[in-house]
Amino acid sequence: MDATHAHDHGHDHHPSGLMRWVKTTNHKDIGTLYLWFALIMFFFAGSLAMMIRAELFEPGMQFVHPEFFNQLTTMHGLIMIFGVIMPAFTGFANWQVPLMIGAPDMAFPRMNNWSFWLLPVAAIFLIGEFFLPGGAVAGGWTMYPPLFIQGGVSYDLTIFAVHIMGASSIMGSINIITTILNMRAPGMTMMKMPMFVWTWLITAYLLIATMPVLAGAVTMLLTDRHFGTHFFNAAGGGDPVMFQHIFWFFGHPEVYILILPAFGIISQIIPTFARKPLFGYASMVYATGSIAILSFIVWGHHMFTVGMPAAGQLFFMYSTMLIAVPTGVKVFNWVATMWKGSMTFETPMLFAVAFVCLFTMGGFSGLVLAITPVDIQLQDTYYVVAHFHYVLVSGALFSIFAGAYYWLPKWTGHMYDEKLGKLHFWLSVISMNILFFPMHFLGLAGMPRRVPDYALQFTQFNQIASIGGFIFGASQLIFLIVVLKAVRGGAKATDKVWEGAEGLEWTVPSPAPYHTFETAPMVK
Ligand code: HEM
Ligand SMILES: [Cu+2]
Secondary structure, three states, X not given: OHHHHOOHHHHOOOOOOHHHHHHOOOHHHHHHHHHHHHHHHHHHHHHHHHHHHHHOOOOOOOOOOHHHHHHHHHHHHHHHHHHHHHHHHHHHHHHHHHHXXXXXXXXXXXXXXXXXXXXXXXXXXXXXXXXXXXXXXXXXXXXXXOHHHHOOHHHXXXXXXXXXXXHXXXXXXXXXXXXXXXXXXXXXXXXXXXXXXXXXXXXXXXXXXXXXXXXXXXXXXXXXXXXXXXXXOHHHOOOHHHHHHHHHHHHHHHHHHOOHXXXXXXXXXXXXXXXOOOOOHHHHHHHHHHHHXXXXXXXXXXXXXXXXXXXXXXXXXXXXXXXXXXXXXXXXXXXXXHOOOOOOOOHHHHHHHHHHHHHHHHHHHHHHHHXXXXXXXXXXXXXXXXXXXXXXXXXXXXXXXXXXXHHHHHHHOXXXXXXXXXXXXXXXXXXXXXXXXXXHHHHHOOOEOOOOOOOHHHHHHHHHHHHHHHXXXXXXXXXXXXXXXXXXXXXXXXXXXXXXXXXXXXXXXXXXOOOOOOOOOOOO
């Protein structure tokens, strides 16, 4: 290792000032850009959620108009998915994949710069919609026609933004696949790759397979809107349900795009703090692959109520339930890794353990929804909202926090404030449950989703949820403070930050030098 870095001092120079960030082709700089972008978007989309919870604190209309409420829910969903979770995972991929496979950078560094800088453009389009006549898009993140064909200019901007974000994702995926397949250090066979690298390889294939489908769907919306086609217009011979088929053929794999990298991060962290190798590595790889393949045949579980033959309903019910098998393998392996390990509970591990428990709950409510006759009752109720927030907040988001605490010392060279980290964890995990758990009951009692007002009997659980929501929102400011503090200083981090950590990223100094692995390390 020393031989690799002894000569670094001579040419570890890099451009500085603003242009360093605009023109950078360095995977670490680009990873940092992605992560900051995601964090800023998180606070933006989060503040929309706070407005939603404020309006739903009491029945009746308090703060916003119904039209604006619909804009809030739509933008919250769109930005959380495309502007927060996906860019954050891509930031992790940019920082960690080259470090973990012993590569000097990504395969296509200049394209990498493009992949990132397209995102702020899309974000400006989306956020700018609030200032247009008619306000922002309000048709839901699923963009269903006919509503989505009838809206104003914001709907066109949304279609454009989705195209731009899709182009960014596809370029990013090509980069990740090429890097992983071609730039691994000598000796690192596929079955020796860290789990995070495996999960991102499979995620990148999912992205390449599904993003063009989404692009096609929104392009058809665009031509229906402006060029006289009638793909989705029944009056012209089209079919609005066809949109749902195309959308969910993208949309269900998309939810695995939002969760497979999380599985990867958790699979790095649990072995480190249990001080044991990951249990069942090979089965983890196969389970990830199986989940990815199955994700393409279950889209119809979003459409049980549109009028589908019984045979179709049965097919989608059973195929959806089948995904619980490889997911169960993964949960079993994480628990088995912890079994009789010498565990310690630093903040990354706390978030990882919370992930395993709470994501499993989200998976179970998913299984409940997969039962067709049950879903027909629960479709478009708060039960669905509870379900997907358990998988997206205590799943995807908590894994991002876990990973950020885990690698922050490697990125910044400084230990983060463990006390504040733990405070952030406990406030988040408690308030998250206060926020989303009552939504199961609201849904079972029949409260519909995407509504600005509700009947009197839903008041108490909504108030509990709103209070949980405000605590959750405020707690996230602690995370911002922790990150800023670690960036600006703190105890010096060692190379191998965590006692039980394994892997190439821990063989380089902290912070990781601007250029790493100019000579490839050997993996035995
Ligand atoms: C892995 C991460 C997951 C994410 C991110 C996720 C996300 C979502 C989202 C956003 C919806 C709402 C769709 C809408 O707007 O109507 C949804 C619905 C649904 N999810 Fe998941 N989900 C995940 C896992 C699962 C699992 C593991 C299952 C079952 C085994 C499942 C089964 C369902 C079903 C059946 C629905 C349809 C509910 C309805 O339309 O009433 N999901 N999911
Ligand atoms: Cu689905």
